[in-house]
Amino acid sequence: MKKDPASPITLKRFIVIASLAVSCISFLIVLAVSTYIYKKQLESSLGHLSNSISQQIFTSIHQGMEQGWTRADIEKFLARFRQAFPETFTAAVFRSEAINRQYGTASTEITDGEAQQVFAEGARHSRRDGDLVSQYYPFKAEEKCRTCHLTARAGEVLGVVKVTEDFRAIRQKAMHDIFVIFALFSPLPVVMSFLIAGYVNRRIGTAVQALSHKVRTVNRVTDLTTLELENQHTGFAELDNIFGEFGKIVERIRNVAVGKEMLEFEIQVLERFIITSESIKDWKERVGYLLTEVGKVMQVYTMFCIFQVDDEIFDIEIFWKHPPTAETRDVMEEIIRGRIREERVQIDMPASIKVVHNIVGSQDSPLHLDRVEIELQTKSLLLKAPQIGGVVGIGFQSKLATDPIRSLVIDSILTTMLNVVGSIKAIYKYTKDLEYYATRDPLTNLYNQRVFWELLGYEVGRAERHGYSFGLLLIDLDNFKYVNDTHGHLFGDKFLTRVGATIHECLRKGDILARYGGDEFTVAVVEADKEQVYMVANRIREALEEMAVVSADGTTVHGTASIGMAIFPIHAKNEKDLFIFADNMTYKAKNAGKNRLIVPTEDDVIEAFKKSGELSRMLIKAVAEKRVTPYFQPIVATSDGTATCHEVLCRIEIGNEVLPAAEFIEMAEALGIISKLDYILMEKVFQKARAERYEGMLFINLSPKSLILNEFIPTIIRLTRTYGIDHEKIVFELTERETVKNMTLLERFVEDLKLEGFKFAIDDFGSGFSSFQYIRRLPVDFVKIEGVFVRNMLHDPKDMAFVKTLAVLAQEFGIQSVAEYIENPELFEAVREMGIDFAQGYHTGMPTPGFVEPPRIG
Numbered sequence: 001m002k003k004d005p006a007s008p009i010t011l012k013r014f015i016v017i018a019s020l021a022v023s024c025i026s027f028l029i030v031l032a033v034s035t036y037i038y039k040k041q042l043e044s045s046l047g048h049l050s051n052s053i054s055q056q057i058f059t060s061i062h063q064g065m066e067q068g069w070t071r072a073d074i075e076k077f078l079a080r081f082r083q084a085f086p087e088t089f090t091a092a093v094f095r096s097e098a099i100n101r102q103y104g105t106a107s108t109e110i111t112d113g114e115a116q117q118v119f120a121e122g123a124r125h126s127r128r129d130g131d132l133v134s135q136y137y138p139f140k141a142e143e144k145c146r147t148c149h150l151t152a153r154a155g156e157v158l159g160v161v162k163v164t165e166d167f168r169a170i171r172q173k174a175m176h177d178i179f180v181i182f183a184l185f186s187p188l189p190v191v192m193s194f195l196i197a198g199y200v201n202r203r204i205g206t207a208v209q210a211l212s213h214k215v216r217t218v219n220r221v222t223d224l225t226t227l228e229l230e231n232q233h234t235g236f237a238e239l240d241n242i243f244g245e246f247g248k249i250v251e252r253i254r255n256v257a258v259g260k261e262m263l264e265f266e267i268q269v270l271e272r273f274i275i276t277s278e279s280i281k282d283w284k285e286r287v288g289y290l291l292t293e294v295g296k297v298m299q300v301y302t303m304f305c306i307f308q309v310d311d312e313i314f315d316i317e318i319f320w321k322h323p324p325t326a327e328t329r330d331v332m333e334e335i336i337r338g339r340i341r342e343e344r345v346q347i348d349m350p351a352s353i354k355v356v357h358n359i360v361g362s363q364d365s366p367l368h369l370d371r372v373e374i375e376l377q378t379k380s381l382l383l384k385a386p387q388i389g390g391v392v393g394i395g396f397q398s399k400l401a402t403d404p405i406r407s408l409v410i411d412s413i414l415t416t417m418l419n420v421v422g423s424i425k426a427i428y429k430y431t432k433d434l435e436y437y438a439t440r441d442p443l444t445n446l447y448n449q450r451v452f453w454e455l456l457g458y459e460v461g462r463a464e465r466h467g468y469s470f471g472l473l474l475i476d477l478d479n480f481k482y483v484n485d486t487h488g489h490l491f492g493d494k495f496l497t498r499v500g501a502t503i504h505e506c507l508r509k510g511d512i513l514a515r516y517g518g519d520e521f522t523v524a525v526v527e528a529d530k531e532q533v534y535m536v537a538n539r540i541r542e543a544l545e546e547m548a549v550v551s552a553d554g555t556t557v558h559g560t561a562s563i564g565m566a567i568f569p570i571h572a573k574n575e576k577d578l579f580i581f582a583d584n585m586t587y588k589a590k591n592a593g594k595n596r597l598i599v600p601t602e603d604d605v606i607e608a609f610k611k612s613g614e615l616s617r618m619l620i621k622a623v624a625e626k627r628v629t630p631y632f633q634p635i636v637a638t639s640d641g642t643a644t645c646h647e648v649l650c651r652i653e654i655g656n657e658v659l660p661a662a663e664f665i666e667m668a669e670a671l672g673i674i675s676k677l678d679y680i681l682m683e684k685v686f687q688k689a690r691a692e693r694y695e696g697m698l699f700i701n702l703s704p705k706s707l708i709l710n711e712f713i714p715t716i717i718r719l720t721r722t723y724g725i726d727h728e729k730i731v732f733e734l735t736e737r738e739t740v741k742n743m744t745l746l747e748r749f750v751e752d753l754k755l756e757g758f759k760f761a762i763d764d765f766g767s768g769f770s771s772f773q774y775i776r777r778l779p780v781d782f783v784k785i786e787g788v789f790v791r792n793m794l795h796d797p798k799d800m801a802f803v804k805t806l807a808v809l810a811q812e813f814g815i816q817s818v819a820e821y822i823e824n825p826e827l828f829e830a831v832r833e834m835g836i837d838f839a840q841g842y843h844t845g846m847p848t849p850g851f852v853e854p855p856r857i858g
Contacts, residue, residue, distance in 0.1 A: 016197040023189030054135035054163035094160040118160045131168040137161045288360040291319050306393035316355045322367035323359050331371050339380050430805050441515040442798040444500035452514035456575040471525040471533025471567050474582040478560045478594040480519035487551045489795035502547050506539045537563050537597050562589035563597045618654045627653040628680045634845030634854050638832040647699040649847050650681050686723035694851050701733045727757030735763045750778050766806045783810050787821025807834045
């Protein structure tokens with residue numbers, strides 16, 4: 001149990017107690033010292049007195065003996081002396097054996113040790129025993145003594161006189177007198193201590209009470225303005241200094257303090273700076289909205305932002321809450337340019353500054369401000385180097401800027417606003433780039449595979465509605481791997497770019513060209529019959545045959561291609577079958593010797609449909625017999641190289657072959673058995689995870705078409721409960737093989753699964769615009785960056801920029817990122833330095849039927 005602290009003692013009581021204690025201690029010390037000194041002086045005086053009296057007695061006896069005193073005379077003299085000092089002095093005479101023999105006196109034993117010593121040494125001796133002091137004087141024989149003492153020898157000790165003095169009575173009386181005197185003066189220290197304490201308390205107490213009163217009057221920051229302490233005088237230099245320093249502290253607090261109302265004001269402004277998904281649509285619109293929102297809390301007319309577009313190119317975006325007059329606009333521009341020069345932003349040429357005015361409230365009345373108002377009411381923050389989004393400065397024009405305390409708040413708001421505006425513009429730029437590269441191949445700037453499928457589906461629908469035919473060409477370059485390996489990746493990229501440009505020159509206006517992937521290109525020849533499609537295809541083949549690209553070593557490289565063609569609706573009724581047919585024709589052209597264009601015959605049509613039908617029957621049978629085998633590819637953390645996750649890959653056993661998902665997944669979707677295939681796969685995965693006690697996360701690919709089935713959630717929950725799988729260990733990968741038409745339905749479905757604890761990842765992130773709709777609207781946990789960009793990013797600056805942009809976007813959304821197609825240590829190190837969280841590819845681990853732990857990657 002915690003004890004309550006003792007009540008503090010008051011200053012007044014402390015001074016009284018301290019003064020009394022000091023006085024009493026001082027009094028006792030003076031008493032002790034005085035007594036000691038007096039005692040020593042008394043003992044010294046009594047010692048001198050004792051010596052004097054003893055010397056007188058000895059001298060008197062000695063003179064008497066010279067006059068012929070007898071022993072009786074000596075005893076009579078000593079008796080009179082004792083009577084004169086009955087309590088103080090005693091005297092005795094010891095005779096030597098020679099005297100006793102001369103006068104016939106019986107020998108007596110001398111028991112006094114000091115007397116014996118004097119007889120033996122013949123020297124004077126003294127002894128002190130407490131308050132008793134004894135003096136011993138020897139009588140030595142002289143020549144004149146021999147007249148009476150015939151047997152005495154010169155210098156022989158004939159007798160010893162002992163004089164003893166007792167000082168007890170004198171000392172006791174002296175000490176009694178001292179104590180009586182001090183007892184009479186003992187009240188004086190107490191009286192003096194109270195007088196001193198009272199005086200000090202009055203001087204200090206008055207000052208402390210005054211300080212306490214002034215402090216109690218401070219209830220708000222504004223009360224500090226009336227608090228004055230520097231001129232307080234207490235009569236004590238130290239206290240005056242303390243009050244002065246305290247006054248300086250109050251002054252410092254007054255200069256920097258922000259009251260509750262200021263904090264509330266700042267919070268009201270800052271809470272409007274939240275960046276939402278809507279912010280990335282149009283950054284200028286968002287900044288204008290922020291200006292309007294801030295205007296609800298503080299009276300602000302204008303906000304301006306300065307961006308560094310290039311090394312020597314700067315943009316100044318000025319946002320006006322009300323339309324300014326021409327004069328006001330010109331003055332604002334001039335003042336902003338002056339602020340830039342004052343802050344020494346490195347802009348060398350005036351022509352490098354571009355000023356753009358944005359009117360937020362275009363319907364309001366014109367705003368007119370004079371130069372003085374603008375200069376006094378404008379607060380700005382400019383940086384030496386650009387921050388995120390290229391922002392280097394920001395400013396407000398508001399009446400509040402003239403208030404010192406509110407000016408401090410505006411400074412903090414400017415700092416936050418600088419980051420917010422920079423982030424908004426950066427995200428806007430990233431989004432625009434991503435929107436572009438979501439539809440474009442970053443190397444050739446042609447449509448990518450995802451967009452091609454969307455446009456091909458659109459063309460099929462249009463052709464059905466209007467009753468016309470069109471052609472599909474699949475162009476596969478010959479020997480491109482040899483070109484790439486011989487001349488390097490950079491030349492290979494240059495070669496592919498030239499191929500794309502050459503094909504584009506051979507097309508008609510309106511035809512659709514895309515880079516399907518690697519060295520494959522596709523062309524949709526719209527509104528064309530078989531002969532027109534053939535002419536376009538043959539023109540492409542001839543142009544590629546004539547194309548020549550010179551390598552760095554001067555070698556001229558020619559390009560040829562094998563081209564397969566298919567006609568809608570002659571060869572297929574939907575886009576997938578049409579593509580498969582064209583792909584078969586391309587394969588046939590390759591086998592026929594390359595650099596060929598294969599025009600389909602009736603036999604080709606019959607063979608393609610037969611092959612497709614056989615695969616369909618075998619696929620249905622394999623699913624019915626549950627001949628589904630899960631493979632697992634490690635996903636390692638870039639931080640330490642450990643495999644904390646595995647992606648589940650679907651394989652099907654048909655005959656003696658194990659087919660990867662790429663060869664049957666589209667047919668499974670077309671046959672409507674994709675959901676059953678997913679359930680079988682997940683059951684086998686969960687069963688294996690329980691058997692091997694796997695603790696990591698499992699990434700499972702699911703088509704959006706499979707997710708929107710009503711029985712999906714109950715089935716998944718049943719499977720996880722049956723095999724004891726933690727929901728948080730399951731990550732569903734959403735793919736774009738089938739674009740989800742009803743995004744709202746998918747959004748609600750994913751949120752239901754999130755409530756159950758499952759996680760989600762976007763596969764092939766960046767390859768299609770739907771990816772950005774997913775991360776914008778769905779609670780995504782991971783994004784897997786499209787491996788096409790990752791694989792070649794060390795050799796292509798565009799791919800590198802694209803991967804970096806995707807990584808930054810994922811970080812901005814708080815989503816973990818996975819880089820695919822990591823095929824060598826250099827790629828792994830590159831994605832690690834970018835801040836990408838996980839890596840997946842042949843370098844990190846090959847797909848295997850079990851949970852094989854790969855060696856840790858450094």
